[in-house]
Amino acid sequence: MDALLLSRFQFGFVVSFHVLFPAFTIGTASWLAFVEWRWLRTRNPIWRELYFFWQKIFAVSFGMGVVSGIVMAFQFGTNWPRLTQVAGSVIGPLLTYEVLTAFFLEASFLGVMMFGWGRVSPRLHFLSTCMVALGTLFSTFWILASNSWLHTPAGYEMVNGIVHPVDWWKVVFNPSFPYRLTHMALGSFITTCFVIGGIGAFYLRRGVHVEAGRRMLTAAVIFAAITVPAQIFVGDMHGLNTLKHQPMKIAAMEAHWHQTPPGEGVPLVVFALPDEQQERNDFEVAIPRLGSLILTHSRDGTFAPLTSVPASERPPVTPVFFAFRIMVGLGTLMLLLALVSAVALWRGRLLQSRWLLRGWNWMLPSGFIALVSGWFVTEMGRQPWVVYGLLRTADAVGPQSAWMTALSLGVYVVGYAFVFGWGIWYLVKILRQGPHPHEEGPSLDGGHHTPARPLSAADEPLEER
Numbered sequence: 001m002d003a004l005l006l007s008r009f010q011f012g013f014v015v016s017f018h019v020l021f022p023a024f025t026i027g028t029a030s031w032l033a034f035v036e037w038r039w040l041r042t043r044n045p046i047w048r049e050l051y052f053f054w055q056k057i058f059a060v061s062f063g064m065g066v067v068s069g070i071v072m073a074f075q076f077g078t079n080w081p082r083l084t085q086v087a088g089s090v091i092g093p094l095l096t097y098e099v100l101t102a103f104f105l106e107a108s109f110l111g112v113m114m115f116g117w118g119r120v121s122p123r124l125h126f127l128s129t130c131m132v133a134l135g136t137l138f139s140t141f142w143i144l145a146s147n148s149w150l151h152t153p154a155g156y157e158m159v160n161g162i163v164h165p166v167d168w169w170k171v172v173f174n175p176s177f178p179y180r181l182t183h184m185a186l187g188s189f190i191t192t193c194f195v196i197g198g199i200g201a202f203y204l205r206r207g208v209h210v211e212a213g214r215r216m217l218t219a220a221v222i223f224a225a226i227t228v229p230a231q232i233f234v235g236d237m238h239g240l241n242t243l244k245h246q247p248m249k250i251a252a253m254e255a256h257w258h259q260t261p262p263g264e265g266v267p268l269v270v271f272a273l274p275d276e277q278q279e280r281n282d283f284e285v286a287i288p289r290l291g292s293l294i295l296t297h298s299r300d301g302t303f304a305p306l307t308s309v310p311a312s313e314r315p316p317v318t319p320v321f322f323a324f325r326i327m328v329g330l331g332t333l334m335l336l337l338a339l340v341s342a343v344a345l346w347r348g349r350l351l352q353s354r355w356l357l358r359g360w361n362w363m364l365p366s367g368f369i370a371l372v373s374g375w376f377v378t379e380m381g382r383q384p385w386v387v388y389g390l391l392r393t394a395d396a397v398g399p400q401s402a403w404m405t406a407l408s409l410g411v412y413v414v415g416y417a418f419v420f421g422w423g424i425w426y427l428v429k430i431l432r433q434g435p436h437p438h439e440e441g442p443s444l445d446g447g448h449h450t451p452a453r454p455l456s457a458a459d460e461p462l463e464e465r
Contacts, residue, residue, distance in 0.1 A: 006405040007079040021065030027192025028058040029133035049435035083396040094146040102139035148177040179238040186231045191367025198364025201357040209434040224338035247304045249381035252320040265292035274317045315383040323376040330370040
């Protein structure tokens with residue numbers, strides 16, 4: 001347990017928490033824009049109740065995302081100063097652009113969105129909600145541009161071991177950026193979609209907030225039936241791009257150790273226990289040629305195995321291998337549930353199917369698990385590089401001692417358990433209470449109306465009703 005390994009644990013722990021909340025707020029902000037649009041079109045009070053209900057969830061999640069993001073940014077200086085020294089001329093401006101676009105846009109309109117109901121016109125309030133949603137997407141754009149550059153650096157030159165950008169268009173739109181941006185944005189929307197559908201199914205199963213639950217579940221089913229197949233298509237293109245630029249990541253994902261004979265293709269390893277010491281798979285279950293068909297779109301296609309490079313150039317195989325299968329397995333379950341639910345909805349049987357409602361309940365956290373698994377594949381799969389091909393992770397760590405890193409890691413664990421434990425408890429409390437009736441609509445007459453404060457959530461106990 002040296003400082004390098006502990007620093008990797010620490011950053012992995014922090015980023016695993018952080019990625020959940022921004023991804024959820026990206027989807028929630030767009031969902032709020034859709035809900036308010038439906039309210040303005042129909043004036044149905046159910047949509048207004050749903051807006052205020054999800055507004056509270058968005059506010060709490062947004063706050064936790066900001067807190068975890070600030071902590072993560074500190075670690076670039078405290079744990080990885082060499083990375084900042086070598087690549088700061090690229091990372092720094094991209095993160096600054098995020099602040100100048102996303103944060104400023106969100107800060108300008110968030111207050112109106114949270115507290116302006118009844119104080120500004122309905123059109124202005126809807127515009128504010130849309131601007132907040134757009135700001136979350138701008139944030140995704142710049143964060144993914146920075147992270148993608150670490151995977152596929154482009155548009156730079158090295159001067160005395162320091163990166164100097166020479167073409168910002170190539171820096172931002174580096175080879176993996178379009179695929180990773182689309183994949184992450186769709187993943188965020190799908191994660192939120194299954195939360196919305198799971199909560200709607202929960203209300204329907206309990207017989208409470210039935211009309212709100214019906215609308216949430218119906219919207220989630222339609223959206224999932226469209227976006228989950230699209231995500232699988234984008235994931236396939238992303239895999240082809242990764243095979244071109246980071247072949248060892250693909251080899252680790254497939255636990256592909258040795259070159260196959262010409263004409264036999266590469267099997268798809270469904271399950272195995274990779275043995276990195278012996279460079280083999282134990283208890284392997286594989287389907288012949290399917291790996292070639294998926295990864296190269298050819299029955300006889302091949303790609304570089306792990307043994308084509310020294311062991312020091314390979315990523316950790318076991319965690320990448322299993323994290324990838326968790327992500328793909330959950331994606332397959334999402335696809336099946338979305339398609340079966342869409343057919344049941346078309347036939348008018350969705351709301352009467354206890355099995356489908358229970359399935360949406362069980363799949364509620366699936367997007368979060370798939371999201372974290374995907375980030376494990378992405379970040380662990382680029383090892384031993386922190387800037388692929390330019391800077392090794394071992395060379396980016398700072399001079400901090402192991403005990404100091406362990407101490408700070410312990411503080412993070414305790415602090416996160418407290419802050420996010422209470423935050424998640426509060427979210428559960430909001431979800432258990434469900435949507436509450438509000439007044440007829442936005443009014444500029446200064447009359448009494450229900451406050452839209454995000455923390456005016458719940459004064460009812462958590463026990464089952």
